Amino acid sequence: MSALLEVRDLRLQFGGVTAVDGLSFEVRAGEILAVIGPNGAGKTSAFNCISGFYLPTAGSVVFDGKAIVRTVPRIWRRLGLVNLLQSFGLYRVIPSRVTKWGMARTFQNLRLFRELSVLENVTTAMHANLREGFWATLLHTPGYRRAEAACVREARGWLDFVGFEDDEQLYVTQLPYGEQRRVEIARALATSPKLLLLDEPAAGLNFNEKQALMRLIRKIRGLGVAVVLIEHDMGLVMELAERIVVLNYGKEIADGAPEDVKRDPAVIEAYLGVDESEDAR
Amino acid sequence: MMQLIWNGLIVGSFYALVALGYSMVYGIIKLLNFAHGDIYMLGAFVGFFTLSAFGISNETSIPLLLVVLLLSMVTTGLIGVGIERIAYRPLRRSPRLAVLITAIGVSFTLEYGVRQIFGPNPEAFPIRLESSGFDVLGMRVTASQIVLVVIAAVLMLVLAHIVERTRQGRAMRAIALDPTGAQLMGVNVDRVIAMVFFIGSALAGAAGVMAGAYYGSIDFLMGFIIGLKAFTAAVIGGIGNLYGAMLGGVLLGMLESFGSAWFGGEWRDVFAFGFLILFLTLKPTGLLGARVVERM
Amino acid sequence: MVRDLDHALKHVSLRAPAPRFERPRPPRGVFTSQQGFMRALGVGAVLLVAVLPFMDASRYTMSIATSALIYVMLCMGLNVVVGYAGLLDLGYIAFFAVGAYISGIFTTVLGWPMWAALIATIVACVTAGIIIGAPTLRLRSDYLAIVTLGFGEIIRITANNLKITGGPSGIHGIPTWSFGPWSFDDGFNLFGIDFPERVVFYYFVAAVVIVVGVIGAGRLAKGRLGRAWKAVRDDEDAAEAMGINTYIAKISAYIIGAVWAGMAGQLMATHLSAISPNSFQFLYSALILMAVVLGGMGSTPGVIIGALFVSLAPELLRDFAEWRYLIFGVLLVVVMLFRPSGLWPATAVLPWLRRTRPTPPAFTEATAVPASVMESVDGTPTTDAHEGDRA
Ligand SMILES: Nc1ncnc2c1ncn2[C@@H]1O[C@H](COP(=O)(O)OP(=O)(O)OP(=O)(O)O)[C@@H](O)[C@H]1O
Ligand SMILES: [Mg+2]
Numbered sequence A: 001m002s003a004l005l006e007v008r009d010l011r012l013q014f015g016g017v018t019a020v021d022g023l024s025f026e027v028r029a030g031e032i033l034a035v036i037g038p039n040g041a042g043k044t045s046a047f048n049c050i051s052g053f054y055l056p057t058a059g060s061v062v063f064d065g066k067a068i069v070r071t072v073p074r075i076w077r078r079l080g081l082v083n084l085l086q087s088f089g090l091y092r093v094i095p096s097r098v099t100k101w102g103m104a105r106t107f108q109n110l111r112l113f114r115e116l117s118v119l120e121n122v123t124t125a126m127h128a129n130l131r132e133g134f135w136a137t138l139l140h141t142p143g144y145r146r147a148e149a150a151c152v153r154e155a156r157g158w159l160d161f162v163g164f165e166d167d168e169q170l171y172v173t174q175l176p177y178g179e180q181r182r183v184e185i186a187r188a189l190a191t192s193p194k195l196l197l198l199d200e201p202a203a204g205l206n207f208n209e210k211q212a213l214m215r216l217i218r219k220i221r222g223l224g225v226a227v228v229l230i231e232h233d234m235g236l237v238m239e240l241a242e243r244i245v246v247l248n249y250g251k252e253i254a255d256g257a258p259e260d261v262k263r264d265p266a267v268i269e270a271y272l273g274v275d276e277s278e279d280a281r
Numbered sequence B: 001m002m003q004l005i006w007n008g009l010i011v012g013s014f015y016a017l018v019a020l021g022y023s024m025v026y027g028i029i030k031l032l033n034f035a036h037g038d039i040y041m042l043g044a045f046v047g048f049f050t051l052s053a054f055g056i057s058n059e060t061s062i063p064l065l066l067v068v069l070l071l072s073m074v075t076t077g078l079i080g081v082g083i084e085r086i087a088y089r090p091l092r093r094s095p096r097l098a099v100l101i102t103a104i105g106v107s108f109t110l111e112y113g114v115r116q117i118f119g120p121n122p123e124a125f126p127i128r129l130e131s132s133g134f135d136v137l138g139m140r141v142t143a144s145q146i147v148l149v150v151i152a153a154v155l156m157l158v159l160a161h162i163v164e165r166t167r168q169g170r171a172m173r174a175i176a177l178d179p180t181g182a183q184l185m186g187v188n189v190d191r192v193i194a195m196v197f198f199i200g201s202a203l204a205g206a207a208g209v210m211a212g213a214y215y216g217s218i219d220f221l222m223g224f225i226i227g228l229k230a231f232t233a234a235v236i237g238g239i240g241n242l243y244g245a246m247l248g249g250v251l252l253g254m255l256e257s258f259g260s261a262w263f264g265g266e267w268r269d270v271f272a273f274g275f276l277i278l279f280l281t282l283k284p285t286g287l288l289g290a291r292v293v294e295r296m
Numbered sequence C: 001m002v003r004d005l006d007h008a009l010k011h012v013s014l015r016a017p018a019p020r021f022e023r024p025r026p027p028r029g030v031f032t033s034q035q036g037f038m039r040a041l042g043v044g045a046v047l048l049v050a051v052l053p054f055m056d057a058s059r060y061t062m063s064i065a066t067s068a069l070i071y072v073m074l075c076m077g078l079n080v081v082v083g084y085a086g087l088l089d090l091g092y093i094a095f096f097a098v099g100a101y102i103s104g105i106f107t108t109v110l111g112w113p114m115w116a117a118l119i120a121t122i123v124a125c126v127t128a129g130i131i132i133g134a135p136t137l138r139l140r141s142d143y144l145a146i147v148t149l150g151f152g153e154i155i156r157i158t159a160n161n162l163k164i165t166g167g168p169s170g171i172h173g174i175p176t177w178s179f180g181p182w183s184f185d186d187g188f189n190l191f192g193i194d195f196p197e198r199v200v201f202y203y204f205v206a207a208v209v210i211v212v213g214v215i216g217a218g219r220l221a222k223g224r225l226g227r228a229w230k231a232v233r234d235d236e237d238a239a240e241a242m243g244i245n246t247y248i249a250k251i252s253a254y255i256i257g258a259v260w261a262g263m264a265g266q267l268m269a270t271h272l273s274a275i276s277p278n279s280f281q282f283l284y285s286a287l288i289l290m291a292v293v294l295g296g297m298g299s300t301p302g303v304i305i306g307a308l309f310v311s312l313a314p315e316l317l318r319d320f321a322e323w324r325y326l327i328f329g330v331l332l333v334v335v336m337l338f339r340p341s342g343l344w345p346a347t348a349v350l351p352w353l354r355r356t357r358p359t360p361p362a363f364t365e366a367t368a369v370p371a372s373v374m375e376s377v378d379g380t381p382t383t384d385a386h387e388g389d390r391a
Helices: A043-050 A074-078 A081-087 A095-101 A118-124 A134-139 A142-161 A177-189 A207-222 A234-240 A258-263 A265-272 A275-280 B002-029 B036-053 B062-091 B096-118 B143-165 B167-177 B179-184 B189-215 B222-237 B242-263 B265-282 C002-008 C034-055 C059-084 C093-108 C114-136 C141-161 C198-222 C224-234 C236-241 C246-272 C282-295 C300-316 C318-338 C371-377
Strands: A005-014 A017-027 A032-036 A058-063 A066-069 A103-105 A195-199 A226-230 A243-248 A251-256 B133-136 B139-142 C188-190 C193-195
Touching: A005 A043, A017 A043, A017 A243, A032 A043, A032 A207, A032 A234, A043 A058, A043 A195, A043 A226, A095 A103, A095 C236, A103 A177, A118 A142, A118 A177, A118 C224, A134 A142, A134 C198, A134 C224, A142 A177, A142 C002, A177 A195, A177 A207, A207 A226, A207 A234, A234 A258, A243 A258, A243 A265, A251 A258, A251 A265, A258 A265, B002 B036, B002 B139, B002 B143, B002 B167, B002 B189, B002 B222, B002 B242, B036 B062, B036 B096, B036 B189, B036 B222, B062 B096, B062 B143, B062 B189, B062 C318, B096 B222, B096 C141, B096 C282, B096 C318, B139 B143, B143 B167, B143 B189, B143 B242, B167 B179, B167 B189, B179 B189, B189 B222, B222 B242, B222 B265, B222 C141, B242 B265, B265 C114, B265 C141, C034 C059, C034 C198, C034 C300, C059 C198, C059 C224, C059 C246, C059 C282, C059 C300, C093 C114, C093 C141, C093 C246, C093 C282, C114 C141, C114 C246, C141 C282, C198 C224, C198 C246, C198 C300, C224 C236, C224 C246, C236 C246, C282 C300, C282 C318, C300 C318
Parallel strands: A017 A251, A032 A226, A032 A243, A103 A195, A195 A226
Antiparallel strands: A005 A017, A005 A058, A058 A066, A243 A251, B133 B139, C188 C193
16 A cells, blocks of 8 residues: 655755755555654755655655655756746645645644634635536525535534634634634544645644544544644653654654654653653753 | 946935835744834935924935934834834734734824825925036046945944844844743844844934935825835845845846836836835845744 | 524535524614614615605706716725725726726717626726736725825726727717617606706716625625625634635626626716816826725715715815815815724614623623533534544
8 A cells, every 4th residue: 555645855045045855655544643753854945845846856756646745957047947837827836726626724822813703714614615606606606605505514513523612703713722723623634635734733732632632633534534744742642642753943853653752862862852851850 | 327326326325225124123023023024214204394493495415414314313213113112012912914004004194194194285395406417437426426336335234233243132042032022032032023123223314315315395194105115125135135125126126227217217117116026025034044944 | 494404504614513502583673773773764865865856857967976876886896895894996997987987888889788788897997906906905094095096096097098999089979878769868758857968867876886786795794705895894814814815705706896886887977978188187096995985985875975975065064175186085084083983883782772781791601611511522522513623
């Protein structure tokens, strides 16, 4: 069985900073993978490359058999050819296309649509799955009404799935933080993904909310959706993840089962520093 | 041919002075200050007002011009700081659209405020530089033109010195790169932004006075087109980049001068804006701008 | 019914499990629901527009009312661009000019009938929208503002310089609508009331077009496309991540704005029967923007109120006319500082329908994800939850 997502030698540079430095990993359909690493290790940057927001300096990303990032001859880049083409939207895969292929994501700092209601936030994410013509919308044809009804029903299904039980007509800014996180996951699910990228979904949640989140992620996996999550909460990662990729300074320092990663000396060093810091405690 | 280049250089130095303010403000707080062209207009009117108040008219003295220039620069600089304080600072965390709209409002307020005070008709600027000239290299050059170019060049050199060599300049560059980071490092962001507005507005005010003395007449809408042109210049050079703004200003001045010669003066503005659109399409980072990945 | 609904969605691999409980059906009455109230308000406004000529069909009133309606049309179009899609267009009047000039040139110089000119107008506006939007909409939104500003000037200067547009004096004698032998100039007698002037007919034509325009823009805003616009406005990256091609969304908003303005331009050209470059200065782009901002970006009632205010205030308050631009400028700043969502915000909820937020639910196990549900799904793929096994 081939991998759902295949990242090969991904490199991303911002001027002098190398945010991601030769990252390679695979995600198989329906698994839960965690990406961990100290602050600034390049986790979010890697996500942004994978989901098509950043154009990596080198490497390839293949999702579900389709190339999101292709390996380009270096001379092309040197000549600025790639940049020129890309500024016209050519020779690059835009994030919305990636989403349509079945990869959804959330953001590290909540990015809901602030002037839309909870329900609208989720129906907006149904964009690609919805058939509504221009004239049908203007004339409110029966087909349009049906599509809208189906869309709302589906969105409610997702809100319900993530355990959102508050008033769906509220604006998202009226919700407490934990609920907003939940809506963001519902919104990502509404794009009907095969792979869900979660960027620090547990950040800022309290104990109970974290427990609920863990169950939700398992439930999502239960639908057959693969989940890749970036997370700092080790408890949550160790309990949830089937496999862990560890980054430090953009480099991949470990990739394996939670137990192995936990004992890996390189990982311990990255997190705790070298031996002196051990002594200091 | 040489004449076209020389004419382009004169107009270009006005553009460059205004473009610098545009570019500095954009570089530091990512705001397109639409009111910037109107600061140029204000500069001209401040000069006009002070000179008229002293009953001066039809003067040709260059020292007097310099005095008025300095006075206008200080006044417009302070006005720029005031505008930032009142209209832009409270919106620094707001959506971009809100700030842009506010800038339009400020621009309108300045234009029509001046119109209410000085009336809608053009006024004759009290200092008029003599137009006796001489021929060099096949182009006709007047003394006043040389004075203007020299003033513009001096102002730009002073600015370059401030940005490159002083503490404040370093703070400016730091904020442009990373506002939060700069703040964490102890840079007083508010003060530096105010200073950028002061310098940018002062340069625009200087250009206004110079334009008044050069063209001889001023009106309340004179800042509108030049604001657009200065933006074009800033984009051509690479917005946010000071040398880019200078280069872009001079380049745009030349382009226009050649464009008018080839297509006719009435198409000059169309030519310039067409160039803006072309540039934004093909090379949005401008000639000297760096390609940056926007932080998500 | 449910199967029917499923067909309405494109085939997707992952479907939401059916909700565990039906949400209560929202009320639909005039006073019990926002939607019902707004609809009633809309019907009232349409009635008002319809009866106005029967109360006062004087040339002056009709002419002013027609101009005001055209303003409403323009503002609704700009509202799509600025209010829904969040794109600042400072040269919006250019599309108005394109509409006016195209219909003017096609009817006078080429002698086309008005309806054919209308089609030409729409085609021209779509083309202009694409030409100006395609390169710039890829860039940061503030570049768009200044490019549109430049575009507005280009159109005006071009109209001023070309021969076919009549140069600075513009185009005169634009013919009126005619149907067979009868044209608007012939007048009409309805229910004993004499409508002698073509202004009255233009009023009605404008009224019909504008009512359709307002309703159309409102409907587009509520559908798939409108949600995409608003998503782009709120957070472009997030919109892109949700599978919305933000470039297409922005271009479509831009084109629709252009078409609305073009139709308004044609109405204006035929209403006044003469046009000149002076009516298409930046000033007017700014005025329309002010109307939209003052009324409330993205809010249909707000924008209509804003349009009526900006177009009628100088007529009703003569002393105001002198000072209006200064006042508008100051107002713009004040509104942005203290009430950025305008007089009638798009997110406004009728006071008596305002929901007091219940206290945030306590995050007990029960409200988070009911344990009973969890048992059945936890870890095991449920059969009805997804179609087809991807593993
Ligand atoms: N757009 C950008 N321009 C320049 N540098 C960037 C940009 N985005 C990220 N970086 C830099 O790249 C490095 C990696 O950042 P990234 O956000 O990927 O880290 P992270 O692993 O997600 O950290 P955290 O755990 O804090 O979220 C950092 O040094 C950061 O400053
Ligand atoms: Mg991160």
